[in-house]
Amino acid sequence: MSEAVGGGLELRSLTKEFAGFTAVKSLDLDVPKGAFFALLGPSGCGKTTTLRMVAGLESPTSGTITLGGQDITRTKAYQRPVNTVFQNYALFPHLDIFENVAFGLRRRKESDVDRRVTEMLELVELSSQARKRPAQLSGGQQQRVALARALINQPEVLLLDEPLGALDLKLRRSMQLEIKRIQTEVGLTFIHVTHDQEEAMTMADTVAVMNAGVIEQMGAPSELYENPRTTFVANFLGQSNLIEGRIKSRDSDVVTVDMHGTDVSVTTARSHADGEMGWIGIRPEKVLIGDEGENLDAPGNSIPGGRVVDVSFVGVSTQYLVRMPWGQELQVFEQNTGRRRMFRRGDQVELSWRPEFAFLLDHSQDAS
Ligand code: ATP
Numbered sequence: 001m002s003e004a005v006g007g008g009l010e011l012r013s014l015t016k017e018f019a020g021f022t023a024v025k026s027l028d029l030d031v032p033k034g035a036f037f038a039l040l041g042p043s044g045c046g047k048t049t050t051l052r053m054v055a056g057l058e059s060p061t062s063g064t065i066t067l068g069g070q071d072i073t074r075t076k077a078y079q080r081p082v083n084t085v086f087q088n089y090a091l092f093p094h095l096d097i098f099e100n101v102a103f104g105l106r107r108r109k110e111s112d113v114d115r116r117v118t119e120m121l122e123l124v125e126l127s128s129q130a131r132k133r134p135a136q137l138s139g140g141q142q143q144r145v146a147l148a149r150a151l152i153n154q155p156e157v158l159l160l161d162e163p164l165g166a167l168d169l170k171l172r173r174s175m176q177l178e179i180k181r182i183q184t185e186v187g188l189t190f191i192h193v194t195h196d197q198e199e200a201m202t203m204a205d206t207v208a209v210m211n212a213g214v215i216e217q218m219g220a221p222s223e224l225y226e227n228p229r230t231t232f233v234a235n236f237l238g239q240s241n242l243i244e245g246r247i248k249s250r251d252s253d254v255v256t257v258d259m260h261g262t263d264v265s266v267t268t269a270r271s272h273a274d275g276e277m278g279w280i281g282i283r284p285e286k287v288l289i290g291d292e293g294e295n296l297d298a299p300g301n302s303i304p305g306g307r308v309v310d311v312s313f314v315g316v317s318t319q320y321l322v323r324m325p326w327g328q329e330l331q332v333f334e335q336n337t338g339r340r341r342m343f344r345r346g347d348q349v350e351l352s353w354r355p356e357f358a359f360l361l362d363h364s365q366d367a368s
Pocket of ligand 1: 018019023041042043044045046047048049050195
């Protein structure tokens with residue numbers, strides 16, 4: 001059913017000010033029809049405000065919202081082909097599950113209600129619960145009722161505002177996959193708001209990372225993770241070691257950087273001027289750790305002189321904190337393959353990584 005063709009959602013210079021405070025700053029966003037799109041960012045970055053403007057629950061200070069080629073900026077909420085699923089479900093406690101899902105259809109006196117509700121309950125795998133009241137269901141089941149109730153109105157866009165926030169971690173994980181399955185089956189545009197990077201990356205085809213009212217970067221989860229363009233994105237999506245360096249030279253896409261006295265190579269398509277300072281970013285799981293002088297089996301950058309200051313065994317990996325000669329502590333996550341011994345606190349080590357695993361960021365940005 002899914003087809004990602006034109007007719008998507010377009011936000012242009014969308015801005016929202018609250019009494020002199022700009023919550024959303026001139027946002028430009030294109031969400032293709034049929035996409036599973038996530039708006040990801042820390043609390044207060046403007047995600048919910050953006051979603052509420054798309055839903056028509058908040059009117060923009062300036063800018064436009066277009067859906068399927070139609071300007072809906074000033075269209076009333078109930079006239080927009082958009083539905084929202086909230087974290088608190090908002091189910092009717094006195095109605096059973098079937099009637100909760102049927103509610104909108106009955107109110108609009110639509111036909112074929114029984115068949116449509118039955119099909120929808122099948123889609124969310126709640127057929128056997130149809131005659132129960134919301135209070136008799138688990139949190140995950142109630143969330144699926146809320147989803148069914150929104151989907152039965154056949155919106156063009158479904159907005160999900162932290163829909164899994166009230167669930168425990170295990171249920172959250174299974175609901176993430178469940179919602180993704182449902183989205184694939186119905187082929188509608190889903191816009192999911194979350195502050196949980198793992199959730200956004202698990203569920204969405206495209207993730208927009210928001211910070212202080214603007215979108216810092218947008219792309220496929222793997223693209224954002226492998227090639228963050230800002231220190232904020234590098235730190236918000238997983239963990240990163242950010243090391244200061246001075247750019248010395250470039251040979252095609254490989255840049256040589258003086259990193260505290262050691263020349264290291266970074267593969268990057270972005271242009272940086274020679275002599276410029278920058279941040280070398282490297283994910284902890286991309287760093288290899290070995291005995292000093294050991295020929296680590298990754299051709300690339302080798303940095304001696306590290307000392308292990310902390311070791312945590314976390315099952316699938318061992319996580320090291322290594323103090324480098326220039327005083328910075330770098331994180332190293334080594335997968336536990338049982339291949340070799342663990343290092344201990346106090347051990348002298350050498351770190352290494354492949355140039356293509358590192359990324360280079362502008363120094364003008366704060367690394368914290
Ligand atoms: P959270 O994950 O905590 O909900 P968010 O990213 O969704 O955060 P928003 O709810 O969009 O953030 O809020 C963005 C900013 O706008 C916040 O600083 C918030 O305090 C402010 N804000 C939101 N709604 C209003 C309002 N009605 N009046 C004044 N300020 C508001």
